[in-house]
Amino acid sequence: MAMTPRERLLATAAFEPPDRPFRMETLGFWNETFERWHREGLPGEINEVVSATLYFGCDPQLPLPIGDSDQPGFFPAFEDEVIEERGEYVIKRDVSGSIVQVLASGASTIPSIIEAPVKDVESWNRVKECLDPSSEGRLDQFLWILDIPGSEEWPMWVYLDGLFGTHRHLLGFTPLMIAYKRQPDLLKAIARHWVSFWRGIIEKIAERRRPDAIYVWEDMCYKNGPMIGPKAFEEFMAPYYRDLIGFARDEMGVPVVCVDTDGDLLELVPKFVDAGVNMLVPWEVQAGMDVVAVRREWPSEFVIWGGIDKRALYEDRKAIDEEVMRVVLPMLEAGGYIPAIDHAVPPEVSLENWRYFLELVRDLGDKHCA
Amino acid sequence: MKDNRAARVAPVKEGLMSEQLDKLKQAMTELDLDAIAPLVKQGLDEGDQPVLLLEAMCLGMAGVGDLFEKGEYYLADLVLAGEGMKEGLEVLQPHLKASDTGGKGTVVVCTVKGDIHDIGKNLVGTMLSSSGFKVIDLGTDVPAEEIVKAVRDNDAQAVGLSVLLTSMVQSIGDVVRALDAAGLRSNVKVAIGGACTTQELCDKMGADALGRDAVEAVRIFEGFCK
Numbered sequence: 015m016a017m018t019p020r021e022r023l024l025a026t027a028a029f030e031p032p033d034r035p036f037r038m039e040t041l042g043f044w045n046e047t048f049e050r051w052h053r054e055g056l057p058g059e060i061n062e063v064v065s066a067t068l069y070f071g072c073d074p075q076l077p078l079p080i081g082d083s084d085q086p087g088f089f090p091a092f093e094d095e096v097i098e099e100r101g102e103y104v105i106k107r108d109v110s111g112s113i114v115q116v117l118a119s120g121a122s123t124i125p126s127i128i129e130a131p132v133k134d135v136e137s138w139n140r141v142k143e144c145l146d147p148s149s150e151g152r153l154d155q156f157l158w159i160l161d162i163p164g165s166e167e168w169p170m171w172v173y174l175d176g177l178f179g180t181h182r183h184l185l186g187f188t189p190l191m192i193a194y195k196r197q198p199d200l201l202k203a204i205a206r207h208w209v210s211f212w213r214g215i216i217e218k219i220a221e222r223r224r225p226d227a228i229y230v231w232e233d234m235c236y237k238n239g240p241m242i243g244p245k246a247f248e249e250f251m252a253p254y255y256r257d258l259i260g261f262a263r264d265e266m267g268v269p270v271v272c273v274d275t276d277g278d279l280l281e282l283v284p285k286f287v288d289a290g291v292n293m294l295v296p297w298e299v300q301a302g303m304d305v306v307a308v309r310r311e312w313p314s315e316f317v318i319w320g321g322i323d324k325r326a327l328y329e330d331r332k333a334i335d336e337e338v339m340r341v342v343l344p345m346l347e348a349g350g351y352i353p354a355i356d357h358a359v360p361p362e363v364s365l366e367n368w369r370y371f372l373e374l375v376r377d378l379g380d381k382h383c384a
Numbered sequence: 385m386k387d388n389r390a391a392r393v394a395p396v397k398e399g400l401m402s403e404q405l406d407k408l409k410q411a412m413t414e415l416d417l418d419a420i421a422p423l424v425k426q427g428l429d430e431g432d433q434p435v436l437l438l439e440a441m442c443l444g445m446a447g448v449g450d451l452f453e454k455g456e457y458y459l460a461d462l463v464l465a466g467e468g469m470k471e472g473l474e475v476l477q478p479h480l481k482a483s484d485t486g487g488k489g490t491v492v493v494c495t496v497k498g499d500i501h502d503i504g505k506n507l508v509g510t511m512l513s514s515s516g517f518k519v520i521d522l523g524t525d526v527p528a529e530e531i532v533k534a535v536r537d538n539d540a541q542a543v544g545l546s547v548l549l550t551s552m553v554q555s556i557g558d559v560v561r562a563l564d565a566a567g568l569r570s571n572v573k574v575a576i577g578g579a580c581t582t583q584e585l586c587d588k589m590g591a592d593a594l595g596r597d598a599v600e601a602v603r604i605f606e607g608f609c610k
Contacts, residue, residue: 126500191463195417237579238597243458360550
């Protein structure tokens with residue numbers, strides 16, 4: 015009998031055999047990818063991640079993006095406001111309260127942060143007021159999706175800005191690196207509030223329906239490893255992770271805690287596992303990640319989501335075949351795997367190759383589970 | 385009180401430093417940020433040659449690089465070291481002569497056209513400056529013609545290009561071709577680095593070297609500017 019998407023995800027998380035692999039073969043799509051695919055025949059109304067994943071037959075899900083890669087969960091969020099247009103650039107205040115420089119063309123890149131909202135305890139105390147789980151109306155913009163007919167069969171994800179992610183959003187990258195040395199008390203005050211804020215949010219959501227999974231955006235690793243070492247992780251992150259995950263899992267019954275690290279996360283894997291994380295994504299091959307080897311070392315401690323080299327999809331069917339065979343078969347055999355490329359789909363991937371990839375991965379998955 | 389001025393004007397080499405210079409080097413390597421600027425000031429007050437104080441900081445920075453390569457330091461520590469260097473130089477700079485810095489060669493660094501990401505580029509610039517290079521930092525989203533002009537105006541021996549996104553990699557080829565068209569390519573080496581860079585890309589774009597991180601970048605440019 016076919017499982018519901020919710021049952022399928024939870025079976026995968028428990029390392030039990032699903033009826034077929036959970037279908038969410040990417041973390042998203044670049045805007046430029048949609049532009050290319052529209053030229054290649056994708057209907058124009060398919061232009062963002064939700065419509066695209068449904069269009070491509072991914073398993074439906076209920077995402078509650080309360081905090082994410084854009085902002086820490088502010089309510090009200092800062093207004094996205096243009097401060098100055100400088101030729102090819104726009105200086106603006108973004109929704110996280112940072113003053114950033116972006117490209118006027120809207121092309122995908124990481125914004126250059128000019129000034130972040132928190133510098134010291136005083137500025138933190140001001141910003142903190144926007145991170146109150148009990149703010150009137152805070153969750154209304156998200157919870158309506160629970161009323162979609164049939165949505166009880168879909169896994170519900172609470173998206174939250176991770177602790178490194180929140181620190182970075184609040185202070186900016188370089189000031190954060192310096193704050194680990196010079197403002198440890200500020201970082202720990204933010205961390206304590208991060209725990210109580212997200213506990214409050216999860217508790218409130220659970221009053222409507224128990225979340226199935228928490229998705230934690232950290233992006234704290236890059237090509238050569240984590241941006242902070244295990245020692246700093248243990249001091250500035252692990253205690254707070256344990257506190258929040260313990261609450262979510264033991265008191266709220268949330269079975270899945272997934273962390274999006276990007277990059278080479280190997281050195282931090284034991285730390286995440288120890289803190290209670292049981293799903294990790296996206297395992298970028300260009301950062302040297304080999305999920306087959308990782309699975310040998312960590313047979314059942316966490317679900318692996320991703321790990322297929324997106325760059326293989328730039329090429330031809332042979333390259334796609336080779337990469338899918340390298341990763342998907344052994345990973346499905348080992349269990350606890352969600353087949354996916356190792357980040358969002360970049361514009362180098364043709365619509366034809368994307369369709370071929372999906373067909374191949376799904377066919378393999380169906381045959382494996384049969 | 386014993387006058388150790390003689391030690392203070394001797395070339396700074398490992399094991400031959402005065403206690404004060406050694407403290408400064410150690411503060412850099414151990415990322416004792418709050419000690420660096422005061423130690424520089426104290427050294428100046430006590431008559432240390434500015435160039436020797438600079439050299440001590442650079443040796444300390446080299447120690448940071450060693451620890452990064454051994455896996456004992458992380459990206460955060462490189463940023464901290466850069467901050468320490470900056471704070472030390474703020475005190476020291478007015479006392480330095482132009483000839484005290486940049487002796488190893490001149491390098492133009494920037495993030496390529498279409499990309500405004502600057503973390504990696506900034507780290508490479510800091511590590512190169514700390515290692516004795518004159519660094520011309522053109523910033524981010526820099527077109528090829530601006531790079532060519534900077535190379536020509538500064539008589540640079542090398543260019544370091546940072547690129548984060550795969551969609552921007554063509555900009556590397558644009559720079560290589562522009563240097564070629566300007567007749568500069570044979571005298572100017574090009575190194576690339578960043579999240580999407582690989583040796584294959586380096587070869588395809590006609591660059592000369594791929595730098596895995598800011599510490600390796602120093603070795604690459606030292607090789608280029610021999």
